[in-house]
Amino acid sequence: MNQNNPVNPVNPAVPRRSLWRRRVKKSFANMIGFKKRGANPEHPEVHVIHGPDAYKNTIEVLKSIDLSPMNGKTVLLKPNVGRMSESGKGVNTNPQVVAAAVDALRAAGATVSIGESPISGVKTLEAFKISGITAIAEKRNCPLIDLDKRKPVITPIPGGKAIQSLKICVDVLEFDFIVSIPVMKIHMHTGVTLAIKNMKGCLWRRSKVDLHMLPQLEGTTDKSLDIAIGDMATVLRPHLSIIDGSIGMEGLGPGAGTPRELNVVLAGGDGFATDAVACRLMGQDASQIPHLRIGAENGCGIIDLNQIRISPENWQNFAADFEEAPKNLTFEFPDIEVLDRNSCSACQSTLLLFLQDYAKRLAPYIPAGERLKVAIGKGHESLPEGTLCIGQCTAQHKENGIFVPGCPPVGSQIYKTLQNN
Numbered sequence: 080m081n082q083n084n085p086v087n088p089v090n091p092a093v094p095r096r097s098l099w100r101r102r103v104k105k106s107f108a109n110m111i112g113f114k115k116r117g118a119n120p121e122h123p124e125v126h127v128i129h130g131p132d133a134y135k136n137t138i139e140v141l142k143s144i145d146l147s148p149m150n151g152k153t154v155l156l157k158p159n160v161g162r163m164s165e166s167g168k169g170v171n172t173n174p175q176v177v178a179a180a181v182d183a184l185r186a187a188g189a190t191v192s193i194g195e196s197p198i199s200g201v202k203t204l205e206a207f208k209i210s211g212i213t214a215i216a217e218k219r220n221c222p223l224i225d226l227d228k229r230k231p232v233i234t235p236i237p238g239g240k241a242i243q244s245l246k247i248c249v250d251v252l253e254f255d256f257i258v259s260i261p262v263m264k265i266h267m268h269t270g271v272t273l274a275i276k277n278m279k280g281c282l283w284r285r286s287k288v289d290l291h292m293l294p295q296l297e298g299t300t301d302k303s304l305d306i307a308i309g310d311m312a313t314v315l316r317p318h319l320s321i322i323d324g325s326i327g328m329e330g331l332g333p334g335a336g337t338p339r340e341l342n343v344v345l346a347g348g349d350g351f352a353t354d355a356v357a358c359r360l361m362g363q364d365a366s367q368i369p370h371l372r373i374g375a376e377n378g379c380g381i382i383d384l385n386q387i388r389i390s391p392e393n394w395q396n397f398a399a400d401f402e403e404a405p406k407n408l409t410f411e412f413p414d415i416e417v418l419d420r421n422s423c424s425a426c427q428s429t430l431l432l433f434l435q436d437y438a439k440r441l442a443p444y445i446p447a448g449e450r451l452k453v454a455i456g457k458g459h460e461s462l463p464e465g466t467l468c469i470g471q472c473t474a475q476h477k478e479n480g481i482f483v484p485g486c487p488p489v490g491s492q493i494y495k496t497l498q499n500n
């Protein structure tokens with residue numbers, strides 16, 4: 080193999096370098112054109128299918144979508160496989176939904192691949208394997224792409240309020256179409272994580288974390304993370320969204336919540352409209368989800384249900400009330416005081432899973448008459464003495480407390496560090 084002209088993983092017949100130049104150029108044009116031509120109509124359609132079989136639901140819902148523009152085109156499926164978790168837990172996208180999307184899009188004449196860039200500390204191919212995506216992809220000879228492997232493309236965001244550029248995984252820009260296939264989840268920092276937020280998994284490696292570390296903008300009470308997702312949507316949003324609501328997640332999402340069976344799959348061309356319908360199915364209101372509201376204000380899509388054509392008529396019969404994320408973890412774990420400044424969801428999940436697994440064993444480490452202070456995130460100017468500092472972001476305070484390195488560390492490592500101090 081010629082190292083200077085490596086083979087393209089999507090189409091081995093095409094040298095990667097020439098393809099890269101051609102497709103990146105074309106994709107940028109696509110993204111800009113996408114915005115200009117107003118791919119989201121004023122009254123977008125969203126279709127919902129309810130039933131016990133996630134594969135059949137997905138095939139059925141895609142029958143309502145005109146897939147003919149994908150004929151002869153390359154399509155990247157972007158499921159949510161951000162964490163090391165088996166199918167059925169509501170953490171990652173159900174592999175049967177992905178399998179059905181591959182089959183339906185291929186039947187429409189598309190060349191389909193599946194790609195992901197997971198959260199910090201998770202290896203893409205390992206996450207694909209444990210999630211069950213590898214098995215369905217191998218059966219179909221469908222390429223799996225570790226989006227983190229190649230160098231990113233720095234993409235400017237004209238008029239960005241919280242961010243002015245993004246490091247987008249280059250593979251993403253080489254495809255003609257992107258299909259976002261998230262699992263329906265409550266998110267402790269963004270309210271929900273659905274088709275729009277799932278596109279954050281197209282950002283390169285740890286650059287995803289940068290969106291959690293932004294300073295608060297003056298003149299607004301919106302969090303910079305939400306504004307940044309709204310900025311991201313101006314240059315990076317899906318052409319088609321398929322939301323897996325077979326088993327979603329409520330409570331402490333996106334990583335440590337409770338699975339919630341809903342047995343729905345929904346799809347639409349406007350990711351915001353599809354998210355808005357999914358929100359209602361979860362008992363949420365999209366206008367109260369800041370990143371969706373901000374993205375809609377940016378002109379990236381429609382979230383007003385009155386403007387969306389939704390089928391079938393009785394779709395709201397499938398809705399449930401997903402439990403929201405607790406506002407304050409101290410209510411859940413009264414002996415623990417969590418000090419969180421600009422952490423990302425990888426450390427939040429680590430901490431939550433650690434507390435869930437180890438809370439009963441922490442009594443010897445809780446100071447008499449006080450709570451155990453636990454810090455995550457990069458934004459702490461100072462921390463009280465004795466604080467349990469979790470993750471590399473808290474390293475500057477390690478002389479002042481008990482420091483657990485890692486990005487993120489794992490629960491057993493946190494417990495071991497406590498035992499050894």
Ligand code: SF4
Nearest residue numbers: 423426470471472486
């Ligand atoms: S240390 Fe934790 S909060 Fe910091 S970047 Fe790593 S995972 Fe995110």
